[in-house]
Amino acid sequence: MNKPNIKLRDPSIVMKLSRLGSFHQSKLSFLRSFIREFKKWNYKRNLFDLDKNGYGTAVYSFEKNGRNYSLICFAQHIEPYERSDRVIATKWDAAFVLHDGLPTEEDIDRLRDNVPKQEIGRVSCKELTLSRANKSIRAFEHVVDSLSQGNQPNKDLLSKVGYLYRTTAVYGSGKFGLADRFRIKDRKEIYGPFRLEMMLVYLVRQFTFDQVNHIAKSKNPDKAITLDEDIARNLGIGNSTGLGMAPFLVNHPTLLHNWIYCREKALKDIRSIKDVKIDDFNLFKECFNKSKLSIDTWITDSQYQINKIKALKSDLSKFTQYLENECSIKINYLWNKIYVWNADNLGEECIEYIVSMMMEPYDKIIDPLINEMSSEEEKYFNIPTDRKVSDLKVILENNYKSIIKIDFKEKSNTANFWFISKNKEEPRVANRYEEHGSELEQPLAIARDTKLLYERLVKAKPTDTVAEFLFSNEDVRHVVRRAFIVEKFPYSEIQDNTIGTSLVPIDMLRLKLSFFGAVKFDPRSDKWLRINMYQGAPLPHEMKFSSDTWVYNSLH
């Protein structure tokens, strides 16, 4: 068989929101790459000073070659009526901060006065990431009660919930006075994006296990037992994710490109393998078969997601038959054959599911890509204003093909607007024609503004420089900058209208969360969803010897 002509997939296909909203965790995901990197570090519980009710302070750290990262946990009592997962809540069961180095007592006192207060508290450039979390009361209390009575908790109940705590946002990069990324970006252990956010969540997970064991023991010192490690391993950390993540993707175009590009490069390289080795094919099949079991325990009340899961199950069944009957390592370019068949026969959710699975055997392809997933965004900020108007017009015609065809005079195409809420400075989306505030719209209507830019360019003098054009068109400057970025970074732009009636904001959230490595997406509306992180991950003392395919061991 001749070598097939395998190219990177076209951004006009990949960058559609429905496609991005069908992405799944993969070997590129940040929580998996975090464990691969930090399994070589030394884990320690440095401080565990909780009272009998589990309130107090704990410190956990990772150390290597004299460098330490420490999670400081503050657990407190809150009344049931005060418990809300919303980012706008003012109190949480626990608050966490990741500190650069080992904290002194003064550091801990300073942070105790600030971290639980969230927005009104301030941290310093010695702190790297910050989060807050609430207990899943039904799971947490059940586990404490069971353990204190000398029994292990009910696995069925735990499998329905999947975690003991749910975090809200995990903050980094300068928020609340946290360290700016430039201070730490050259450290090799954090080359992958969001690595310190992933570390925070991982250590929080361990805190939740230590806390339930401690409370159970305090409650009934004679009878209490500790949580079985097999059960603990199957618990992750929940997360409620709202619209805050969506603008992030629009505001960090080169970063978005790098994430998607690495995924696409991995797919292209895998499809280009002529002779697939038996071990690699078997590992793919093993991961695929294990992962399928998780679909049955993917529980959601969201009809949108139920329909997607139903279609996924049906497609997986079709693919299983195809895999068994028509796929063999004797076939040259087997992965390409599989991909092409999938693209012709399956829906987006299943196509992307299999793409994730295809990466599993290929450390040599994936590992070098992990370090390419961050971005030096500053480098691409300046607009090359000496370029010509004609150049800019061609860039738009090549990179926003479907966008410049949208008719924004149609009300349905401008139905929504994005704004920042006054009370908590969080992004929100609202109906432009029914709600107030659209005059304070954020610059996230990229499709509409790009179309406006295109209309102006059509009328402008082609030989003018971009500087001359911008002099009298400063209102479209933000999209001119983006156009020159997309010229270099073709996966930097979502190829959809983010203000139309058909917008499903959770597609944007799901894209980002899949890169985090989240599983069991559970939309609670079209604007927020719950997920689980680190379910099945090795416990800290098991990290050193853990396999990277841990994610498939206990998804079910």
Added chain:
Amino acid sequence: MQSFSEIDTTSKRASKAAGFAWGIAEEVGKNMRNLEMFGLPGVKNLNLYFQKIKENPTEKPKKIEKENKPQEKEFCPIHCGTIFLDNCKVLESLKTIKFKNVSYPLLFLPFISRASEIVGKKISVQYGENNFLLNFDKTIFFKNIKNNEVVSLAKEVSIEFLENSNSFSIQEWKELYKLSEKTFVEETESSKKVGAGAGLTDND
């Protein structure tokens, strides 16, 4: 202490609220981050400037020439800066450029600093007693600047593109080079025979 990321975001939003387009507000956010990182009082100046233009709007230059004078009001440092940045490769040929009556001239500075990087030349800026040397947007050397003193109006801002030149004499260079030669080793006949291109005629 505020992080640079917070300074960038808040300056950007404030600029939009003060009436600038989002694309220009993005420039201001980046500029405030740079000024504060270089140790210059960007946030203080920006805040005062936005308070001022609520009552006294400023003027955008129609284009930039060797000598620039506002028609009625003071020049807006943000618009002056944006146009300067966008046209810096053309403006470089003017060598020196003067602007009369620039409001809060410190806010003009980070645009010129970025232009210094784009054209690959150091740029000196002077207004009143204040002197700045802008080094390819990597550093800003300044003298006579005090953090608690704000210049709300510069009668003249003078900008000069500096030609790239050595800061030392040829003699000084030769002396240093001679010293560096002491790290070299005399080549043997055998090593001469195996160097790149050895044994060939180059007239083939």
